[in-house]
Amino acid sequence: MKDTMGVIYTSQNDLSLRELTVSRSVAALPVAGRYRLIDFTLSNLVNSGIRNVGIIMQRNYHSLMDHIGSGMEWDLHTRTDGLHILPPFLTRENVGTYEGILDALYSNMGYLTRSTQTYVILTSSKTALNVTFDDMLRFHEDSGNDITLMYSPKAHDEVDNTPTLTPRHVYMDVDDYGHVRDIEIGPSAPSSNNFYIDVMLLKRSLLLQMIDQAHAHGMHDLNRDFLQRYIRSGLFRVGGYCFRGYNRRIATINSYYRFNMDLLRPEVRRRDARPLPLRLLRQEFSPGRRLRDRGHGGKQHSLPRRARGPRRGGARCHPHAGRGDRRGSPGGKRDPGQRRHRQVRIPPHHPVVLSHRHRQGPNHLTES
DSSP: OTTEEEEEEOOOOOGGGGGGGSSSOGGGOEETTTEETHHHHHHHHHHTTOOEEEEEOOSSOHHHHHHHTTSGGGTOOOSSSEEEEEOOOOOSSOSSOOSSHHHHHHHTHHHHHHOOOSEEEEEESSEEEOOOSHHHHHHHHHHTOSEEEEEEEOOGGGSOOOTTTGGGOEEEEEOTTSBEEEEEESOSSOSOOEEEEEEEEEEHHHHHHHHHHHHHTTOOOIIIIIIHHHHHHTSSOEEEEEOOSOEEEOOSHHHHHHHHHHTTOHHHHTOSSSOOOOOOOTTSSOTTSEEEBGGGTTOEEEOOSSOOOOOBTTBBOOTTOOSSOSSSSGGGOOOTTOOOBOOOOOOSOOOBOOOSSSOOSTTOOSOO
16 A cells, blocks of 8 residues: 555544543543554554555644654654654644644645645544555445545444534445445434444545635535535545444543453454554553564563673673672672673663564554
8 A cells, every 4th residue: 555645633632531631632642551542543554554644733742742753663754755743833813723624634735735645544543443454445446436434333332422422423324335325423313323433545636626625615524514515415426444343432531441441351452353563652661571672683582670781701780780880799899709790781762663473463462
Protein backbone atom coordinates (compact mmCIF):
# COMPACT_ATOMS: atom_id res chain seq x y z
CA MET A 1 0.00 0.00 0.00
CA LYS A 2 2.78 2.42 -0.89
CA ASP A 3 0.33 4.38 -3.03
CA THR A 4 -1.86 5.13 0.00
CA MET A 5 -1.51 7.83 2.64
CA GLY A 6 -3.12 8.06 6.04
CA VAL A 7 -4.75 11.02 7.80
CA ILE A 8 -5.60 10.74 11.50
CA TYR A 9 -8.09 13.18 12.96
CA THR A 10 -7.64 13.68 16.71
CA SER A 11 -10.65 15.07 18.53
CA GLN A 12 -10.48 17.68 21.23
CA ASN A 13 -11.17 17.08 24.90
CA ASP A 14 -14.36 15.03 25.14
CA LEU A 15 -16.86 15.99 27.82
CA SER A 16 -17.85 12.35 28.27
CA LEU A 17 -14.30 11.52 29.43
CA ARG A 18 -14.28 14.44 31.87
CA GLU A 19 -11.04 14.79 33.84
CA LEU A 20 -9.16 12.31 31.62
CA THR A 21 -9.05 14.77 28.72
CA VAL A 22 -8.76 18.10 30.51
CA SER A 23 -5.06 18.50 29.74
CA ARG A 24 -4.66 16.02 26.84
CA SER A 25 -6.48 14.82 23.75
CA VAL A 26 -8.30 11.49 23.50
CA ALA A 27 -5.50 10.13 21.29
CA ALA A 28 -2.97 10.64 24.10
CA LEU A 29 -4.91 8.65 26.71
CA PRO A 30 -2.69 5.96 28.29
CA VAL A 31 -3.98 2.42 27.89
CA ALA A 32 -2.68 -0.90 29.23
CA GLY A 33 -0.12 0.89 31.36
CA ARG A 34 2.47 1.78 28.73
CA TYR A 35 0.62 2.56 25.49
CA ARG A 36 -1.34 5.50 24.16
CA LEU A 37 -4.55 5.19 22.22
CA ILE A 38 -2.99 6.55 19.05
CA ASP A 39 -0.47 3.67 19.04
CA PHE A 40 -3.20 1.38 17.69
CA THR A 41 -4.05 3.65 14.77
CA LEU A 42 -0.43 4.38 13.87
CA SER A 43 0.52 0.70 14.07
CA ASN A 44 -2.38 -0.25 11.78
CA LEU A 45 -1.22 2.23 9.14
CA VAL A 46 2.46 1.25 9.36
CA ASN A 47 1.68 -2.48 9.33
CA SER A 48 -0.28 -1.87 6.13
CA GLY A 49 2.81 -0.42 4.44
CA ILE A 50 1.71 3.23 4.61
CA ARG A 51 4.65 5.63 4.91
CA ASN A 52 2.93 9.01 4.64
CA VAL A 53 0.85 9.78 7.74
CA GLY A 54 -0.57 13.14 8.78
CA ILE A 55 -1.98 13.76 12.26
CA ILE A 56 -4.45 16.64 12.52
CA MET A 57 -4.32 18.00 16.05
CA GLN A 58 -6.46 20.35 18.08
CA ARG A 59 -5.98 22.05 21.41
CA ASN A 60 -4.23 20.25 24.29
CA TYR A 61 -1.94 18.38 21.91
CA HIS A 62 1.35 18.82 23.81
CA SER A 63 1.17 15.42 25.49
CA LEU A 64 0.46 13.78 22.13
CA MET A 65 3.42 15.49 20.47
CA ASP A 66 5.74 14.43 23.28
CA HIS A 67 4.64 10.84 22.80
CA ILE A 68 4.88 10.74 19.01
CA GLY A 69 8.19 12.55 18.67
CA SER A 70 9.74 12.26 15.23
CA GLY A 71 7.96 9.01 14.34
CA MET A 72 11.12 6.92 14.61
CA GLU A 73 9.43 4.12 16.54
CA TRP A 74 6.96 3.68 13.68
CA ASP A 75 9.62 3.94 10.93
CA LEU A 76 8.13 7.26 9.82
CA HIS A 77 11.26 9.43 10.13
CA THR A 78 12.17 9.45 6.44
CA ARG A 79 12.98 12.52 4.37
CA THR A 80 10.26 11.81 1.86
CA ASP A 81 6.77 11.34 3.24
CA GLY A 82 7.05 10.16 6.86
CA LEU A 83 5.10 11.54 9.83
CA HIS A 84 3.55 15.00 9.55
CA ILE A 85 2.28 16.84 12.62
CA LEU A 86 -0.53 19.21 11.63
CA PRO A 87 -1.37 21.50 14.59
CA PRO A 88 -4.11 24.12 14.27
CA PHE A 89 -3.25 27.52 12.86
CA LEU A 90 -4.12 29.93 15.66
CA THR A 91 -5.82 33.22 14.76
CA ARG A 92 -8.30 35.51 16.46
CA GLU A 93 -11.14 33.51 14.98
CA ASN A 94 -9.55 30.06 15.44
CA VAL A 95 -8.62 29.25 19.05
CA GLY A 96 -7.26 25.79 18.32
CA THR A 97 -10.43 23.80 17.62
CA TYR A 98 -12.36 22.97 14.48
CA GLU A 99 -16.12 22.92 14.06
CA GLY A 100 -15.86 19.67 12.14
CA ILE A 101 -13.50 17.39 10.30
CA LEU A 102 -14.17 19.20 7.01
CA ASP A 103 -12.81 22.43 8.52
CA ALA A 104 -9.73 20.56 9.73
CA LEU A 105 -9.12 19.08 6.29
CA TYR A 106 -9.59 22.46 4.61
CA SER A 107 -6.99 24.00 6.93
CA ASN A 108 -4.50 21.33 5.78
CA MET A 109 -5.20 21.46 2.06
CA GLY A 110 -1.54 22.24 1.44
CA TYR A 111 -0.40 18.96 2.93
CA LEU A 112 -3.00 16.99 0.96
CA THR A 113 -2.09 18.77 -2.27
CA ARG A 114 1.66 18.19 -1.87
CA SER A 115 1.20 14.46 -1.25
CA THR A 116 1.59 12.17 -4.24
CA GLN A 117 -0.33 9.06 -3.16
CA THR A 118 -3.48 8.03 -5.02
CA TYR A 119 -5.60 6.84 -2.08
CA VAL A 120 -6.28 8.29 1.36
CA ILE A 121 -7.34 6.48 4.52
CA LEU A 122 -9.13 8.94 6.78
CA THR A 123 -9.54 7.68 10.34
CA SER A 124 -10.06 8.93 13.85
CA SER A 125 -7.99 8.06 16.90
CA LYS A 126 -10.83 7.11 19.27
CA THR A 127 -11.30 3.53 18.06
CA ALA A 128 -8.84 0.80 19.07
CA LEU A 129 -8.57 -2.13 16.66
CA ASN A 130 -5.88 -4.34 15.14
CA VAL A 131 -6.12 -4.52 11.36
CA THR A 132 -4.32 -4.00 8.08
CA PHE A 133 -6.05 -2.17 5.26
CA ASP A 134 -4.88 -4.35 2.37
CA ASP A 135 -8.17 -6.27 2.16
CA MET A 136 -10.16 -3.06 2.41
CA LEU A 137 -8.22 -1.52 -0.49
CA ARG A 138 -8.68 -4.67 -2.57
CA PHE A 139 -12.44 -4.59 -1.85
CA HIS A 140 -12.55 -0.90 -2.81
CA GLU A 141 -10.84 -1.48 -6.16
CA ASP A 142 -12.78 -4.62 -7.08
CA SER A 143 -16.18 -3.11 -6.28
CA GLY A 144 -15.50 0.17 -8.08
CA ASN A 145 -16.68 2.30 -5.17
CA ASP A 146 -15.97 5.99 -4.89
CA ILE A 147 -15.86 5.78 -1.09
CA THR A 148 -15.52 2.75 1.18
CA LEU A 149 -16.52 2.91 4.85
CA MET A 150 -15.48 0.35 7.48
CA TYR A 151 -18.17 -0.89 9.84
CA SER A 152 -18.55 -3.56 12.50
CA PRO A 153 -21.73 -5.43 13.49
CA LYS A 154 -22.58 -4.45 17.07
CA ALA A 155 -25.54 -5.08 19.31
CA HIS A 156 -27.29 -2.09 20.81
CA ASP A 157 -25.97 -2.83 24.32
CA GLU A 158 -22.36 -2.95 23.06
CA VAL A 159 -22.40 0.75 22.16
CA ASP A 160 -22.17 3.48 24.79
CA ASN A 161 -25.37 5.50 24.63
CA THR A 162 -25.38 8.78 26.52
CA PRO A 163 -27.09 12.13 25.83
CA THR A 164 -23.81 13.52 24.46
CA LEU A 165 -22.65 10.44 22.51
CA THR A 166 -25.81 9.03 20.93
CA PRO A 167 -26.25 11.98 18.50
CA ARG A 168 -22.78 11.18 17.06
CA HIS A 169 -23.24 7.44 16.46
CA VAL A 170 -23.48 6.42 12.81
CA TYR A 171 -25.20 3.25 11.60
CA MET A 172 -25.07 2.02 8.01
CA ASP A 173 -27.68 0.22 5.92
CA VAL A 174 -25.62 -2.17 3.74
CA ASP A 175 -27.11 -4.54 1.19
CA ASP A 176 -25.89 -8.02 0.28
CA TYR A 177 -23.49 -6.64 -2.34
CA GLY A 178 -21.72 -4.32 0.10
CA HIS A 179 -23.38 -1.10 -1.12
CA VAL A 180 -24.36 1.51 1.47
CA ARG A 181 -27.96 2.52 0.84
CA ASP A 182 -28.37 4.92 3.76
CA ILE A 183 -26.73 6.01 6.99
CA GLU A 184 -28.42 6.99 10.24
CA ILE A 185 -26.78 9.54 12.53
CA GLY A 186 -27.68 9.53 16.21
CA PRO A 187 -30.73 7.21 16.20
CA SER A 188 -32.05 6.05 19.58
CA ALA A 189 -33.40 2.89 17.91
CA PRO A 190 -31.24 2.16 14.83
CA SER A 191 -32.72 0.05 12.05
CA SER A 192 -29.37 -1.71 11.51
CA ASN A 193 -26.56 -2.94 13.73
CA ASN A 194 -23.76 -1.98 11.29
CA PHE A 195 -21.79 0.49 13.41
CA TYR A 196 -19.47 2.85 11.52
CA ILE A 197 -16.00 2.81 13.14
CA ASP A 198 -14.61 5.98 11.53
CA VAL A 199 -12.39 4.55 8.78
CA MET A 200 -12.87 5.91 5.25
CA LEU A 201 -11.00 5.03 2.05
CA LEU A 202 -11.18 7.13 -1.11
CA LYS A 203 -9.02 8.72 -3.77
CA ARG A 204 -7.05 11.80 -2.80
CA SER A 205 -8.35 13.75 -5.78
CA LEU A 206 -11.94 13.02 -4.72
CA LEU A 207 -11.19 14.10 -1.15
CA LEU A 208 -9.78 17.42 -2.36
CA GLN A 209 -12.93 17.94 -4.44
CA MET A 210 -15.14 17.13 -1.45
CA ILE A 211 -13.27 19.56 0.80
CA ASP A 212 -13.56 22.36 -1.74
CA GLN A 213 -17.28 21.80 -2.26
CA ALA A 214 -17.93 21.54 1.48
CA HIS A 215 -16.14 24.81 2.18
CA ALA A 216 -18.02 26.56 -0.61
CA HIS A 217 -21.38 25.47 0.83
CA GLY A 218 -20.57 26.03 4.50
CA MET A 219 -20.45 22.34 5.49
CA HIS A 220 -18.64 21.26 8.66
CA ASP A 221 -19.74 17.73 9.58
CA LEU A 222 -18.47 15.07 7.18
CA ASN A 223 -21.08 12.48 8.12
CA ARG A 224 -24.21 14.60 8.37
CA ASP A 225 -23.54 17.42 5.91
CA PHE A 226 -21.79 15.44 3.22
CA LEU A 227 -22.02 11.64 3.35
CA GLN A 228 -25.67 11.37 4.30
CA ARG A 229 -26.73 13.89 1.67
CA TYR A 230 -24.74 12.41 -1.21
CA ILE A 231 -25.57 8.79 -0.39
CA ARG A 232 -29.29 9.53 -0.56
CA SER A 233 -28.92 11.48 -3.79
CA GLY A 234 -26.85 8.70 -5.37
CA LEU A 235 -24.08 11.01 -6.59
CA PHE A 236 -21.39 8.79 -5.06
CA ARG A 237 -21.06 5.04 -5.03
CA VAL A 238 -20.38 4.22 -1.37
CA GLY A 239 -19.50 0.72 -0.18
CA GLY A 240 -19.24 -0.84 3.25
CA TYR A 241 -16.35 -3.07 4.33
CA CYS A 242 -17.20 -5.34 7.27
CA PHE A 243 -14.60 -5.77 10.02
CA ARG A 244 -15.42 -8.57 12.47
CA GLY A 245 -12.39 -8.35 14.74
CA TYR A 246 -12.24 -6.81 18.18
CA ASN A 247 -12.73 -3.05 18.27
CA ARG A 248 -13.85 -0.57 20.87
CA ARG A 249 -14.45 3.15 20.71
CA ILE A 250 -13.10 5.06 23.70
CA ALA A 251 -15.78 7.67 24.32
CA THR A 252 -16.72 7.38 28.00
CA ILE A 253 -14.99 6.50 31.24
CA ASN A 254 -16.89 3.22 31.24
CA SER A 255 -15.62 2.27 27.76
CA TYR A 256 -12.09 3.34 28.74
CA TYR A 257 -12.21 1.04 31.77
CA ARG A 258 -13.75 -1.86 29.84
CA PHE A 259 -11.13 -1.62 27.12
CA ASN A 260 -8.26 -1.84 29.60
CA MET A 261 -9.94 -4.81 31.26
CA ASP A 262 -10.51 -6.51 27.89
CA LEU A 263 -6.80 -6.41 27.13
CA LEU A 264 -6.18 -8.66 30.12
CA ARG A 265 -8.25 -11.44 28.57
CA PRO A 266 -6.27 -13.88 26.39
CA GLU A 267 -9.22 -14.54 24.09
CA VAL A 268 -9.32 -10.86 23.14
CA ARG A 269 -5.60 -10.67 22.43
CA ARG A 270 -5.67 -13.84 20.30
CA ARG A 271 -8.92 -13.30 18.45
CA ASP A 272 -7.32 -12.21 15.20
CA ALA A 273 -6.01 -15.08 13.07
CA ARG A 274 -3.21 -12.85 11.74
CA PRO A 275 -1.65 -11.14 14.75
CA LEU A 276 0.14 -7.86 14.14
CA PRO A 277 2.82 -6.11 16.18
CA LEU A 278 1.94 -3.03 18.16
CA ARG A 279 4.65 -0.39 18.24
CA LEU A 280 5.31 1.95 21.13
CA LEU A 281 7.52 4.77 22.27
CA ARG A 282 10.92 3.52 23.34
CA GLN A 283 11.19 5.66 26.51
CA GLU A 284 8.05 4.16 28.05
CA PHE A 285 9.30 0.88 29.49
CA SER A 286 10.35 -0.47 32.83
CA PRO A 287 14.16 -0.90 32.95
CA GLY A 288 13.90 -4.07 35.01
CA ARG A 289 11.77 -6.06 32.59
CA ARG A 290 12.93 -8.44 29.85
CA LEU A 291 12.62 -7.16 26.33
CA ARG A 292 13.94 -7.62 22.80
CA ASP A 293 16.38 -5.00 21.61
CA ARG A 294 17.09 -4.20 17.98
CA GLY A 295 20.65 -3.19 18.79
CA HIS A 296 21.62 -6.53 20.35
CA GLY A 297 20.85 -8.88 17.48
CA GLY A 298 17.33 -9.67 18.70
CA LYS A 299 18.58 -11.51 21.82
CA GLN A 300 16.64 -11.24 25.04
CA HIS A 301 18.45 -9.52 27.84
CA SER A 302 17.65 -8.01 31.19
CA LEU A 303 18.23 -4.40 32.19
CA PRO A 304 18.43 -4.13 36.00
CA ARG A 305 18.89 -0.82 37.75
CA ARG A 306 22.64 -1.06 37.25
CA ALA A 307 23.07 -2.82 33.92
CA ARG A 308 25.63 -5.52 33.40
CA GLY A 309 28.41 -4.30 31.17
CA PRO A 310 30.47 -6.32 28.70
CA ARG A 311 33.56 -8.08 29.96
CA ARG A 312 36.71 -6.52 28.63
CA GLY A 313 40.12 -7.74 29.72
CA GLY A 314 38.79 -9.57 32.74
CA ALA A 315 36.80 -6.55 34.02
CA ARG A 316 33.16 -6.91 34.92
CA CYS A 317 30.59 -4.65 36.49
CA HIS A 318 30.23 -5.09 40.23
CA PRO A 319 26.60 -4.92 41.43
CA HIS A 320 27.53 -2.68 44.40
CA ALA A 321 29.98 -0.41 42.60
CA GLY A 322 29.30 3.31 42.85
CA ARG A 323 30.52 6.33 40.92
CA GLY A 324 33.39 7.03 43.26
CA ASP A 325 34.17 3.35 43.74
CA ARG A 326 35.96 2.33 40.57
CA ARG A 327 37.55 -0.72 42.15
CA GLY A 328 34.23 -2.14 43.29
CA SER A 329 35.08 -2.65 46.98
CA PRO A 330 33.94 -0.59 49.98
CA GLY A 331 36.17 2.39 50.64
CA GLY A 332 37.77 2.22 47.22
CA LYS A 333 40.44 -0.28 48.30
CA ARG A 334 41.09 -3.57 46.62
CA ASP A 335 42.01 -6.63 48.64
CA PRO A 336 44.97 -8.72 47.51
CA GLY A 337 43.86 -11.29 44.96
CA GLN A 338 40.54 -9.54 44.25
CA ARG A 339 39.67 -8.98 40.60
CA ARG A 340 39.24 -5.40 39.53
CA HIS A 341 35.71 -4.34 38.68
CA ARG A 342 34.99 -1.47 36.40
CA GLN A 343 31.73 0.48 36.25
CA VAL A 344 30.17 0.41 32.82
CA ARG A 345 27.80 3.24 31.98
CA ILE A 346 25.08 2.80 29.39
CA PRO A 347 22.75 5.28 27.72
CA PRO A 348 19.58 6.00 29.71
CA HIS A 349 17.24 4.73 26.97
CA HIS A 350 17.67 1.65 24.84
CA PRO A 351 15.74 1.46 21.55
CA VAL A 352 12.82 -0.88 22.09
CA VAL A 353 10.46 -2.18 19.39
CA LEU A 354 8.17 -5.13 19.17
CA SER A 355 9.86 -7.61 16.88
CA HIS A 356 8.19 -8.45 13.56
CA ARG A 357 9.56 -12.00 13.82
CA HIS A 358 7.89 -12.60 17.16
CA ARG A 359 4.23 -12.76 16.16
CA GLN A 360 1.73 -12.87 18.99
CA GLY A 361 -1.95 -12.21 19.47
CA PRO A 362 -3.57 -8.94 18.46
CA ASN A 363 -2.96 -6.11 20.91
CA HIS A 364 -0.60 -8.44 22.82
CA LEU A 365 0.96 -5.97 25.14
CA THR A 366 3.96 -7.91 26.41
CA GLU A 367 7.45 -7.17 25.21
CA SER A 368 8.94 -9.47 22.61
